[in-house]
Amino acid sequence: MKFIAALTLFLPSFLKVLVLRHIFKMRIGRGVRIGFSVVVPKGGQIGDRARIGHFNLIAGMQELTLGEDIIIGHFNIVLGGSKVTLGDGAMIGRFNEINSILNPLVRGAPVPELKLGRRAIITAWHKIDFTDKVELGENVVFAGRLSNVWTHNRQDVAPVCIGDRCYVGSGIQMVPGSRLGADCVIGLGSIITKQFDQERVLIAGVPAKVVKDLDEKALKLVSYAARPDLDGYGDLTGEVEV
Template identity: 55%
Template sequence: MMKMRLIFALLILPFPSILKVWFYRIFFGYKIGKKVKIGLSAIIADKCSIGDRTRIGHFNLFYRNQDLRIGSDVILGFANKIFGGAVVDIGNKCHIFRFNEINSILDPLVLGDFDPRLILGEGTVITVNHKIDFTDRVTFGESVVFAGRNSNIWTHNRQKTAPVSIGRNCYVGSNVQFVAGSSIGEYCVLALGSVVTKKIDGEWKVIAGMPAKAHKDLDEDSKVLVTYPTRPDLQGITGALPTAG
């Protein structure tokens, strides 16, 4: 069944968006909202829902996702790969730029339970050329900016897995690493080149180092990094912001 879907998805790749959307609705049973545009991209999932006004650019590939959920007003740029997983949930108003590799290992040899889910909160931004492994659960809170280039998230270490989470309104710099079982709190800035090896609690913090730790509170000038709207083209994506303690 999956191979047949792959063949049909590749055959309709050059179709105009309006025909491609119709084909996915009728023959694949996908639930696709109004004013959705799909470029030269293929979507091969067991189940798929796409919200209104979402735009999927060229050369993106969704493959072997069991339950793919893409919200409204989402932008998927160019040449992103999103493979596998029990659930891929891309929240409303997210923006995934280009050349990102986001995957869950298919049929992994894992000791114990694992939860292959990718959850991207509303307004999350993932920029360029990042690698995210969600063999176990990866959660981004609302309005996370996974910025710069060449960052990695790993949820597996040979046969062991553990989830990774990034709290809402965090700003993550370039070339950072998250190991299995690590996390950071809310309204934090993670400095360029950091390696997160454990759970780091707290809010409104600057986190940095190898291994990373909370160094100081965010000053007033730095708070713009975690409060500025991730999608300024849309209104009201961050909600009410709490007051710094």
């Protein structure tokens, strides 16, 4: 199967869809476009109007579920795990390395799953390890570049969760077991070493701590649509509903 998938790299999109549908037995929606990429899950489905760009390697997961209108850009690696799920309208930009360690020697019982909620976005040049579960909530923007999420520390593993509508700045680090509440802004270069249950706050520093509550201006930015091309461009000047 892997050999067949590799041979499909330079096939036009409509032939690649036929291979996934009839040889890999995936459910493929209407209007799906796949560029010069290798897509080799062991099963799953791709929703209507999903777009996968060029030179991506998406392989090794037991189940791949891509919702409607998702976008995977160019030069991304998504490898391994039991389940990879992108909700409707989620997006992975370019040059991201997202993987689960194959056959890890760890204590406990990790759940190697990656879940991006509806309209969640991962921009570019990030590293995400989902040897244990990593979840990004709805409308999360994992912004900028060069951030890292880790779920393992030698033999110890723990999940990582980012709450709905968080805006995560460039160059942050998240350690195993860390968590962010909903509607938070994470400052550039922050190191998240624990669980934050607070919502609507600015979190920043090394190690990170709660700096202040978000004011109305910041809340407007957090609540703004992550995919305005799908949900409308809205108004950045009006009042925020609380």
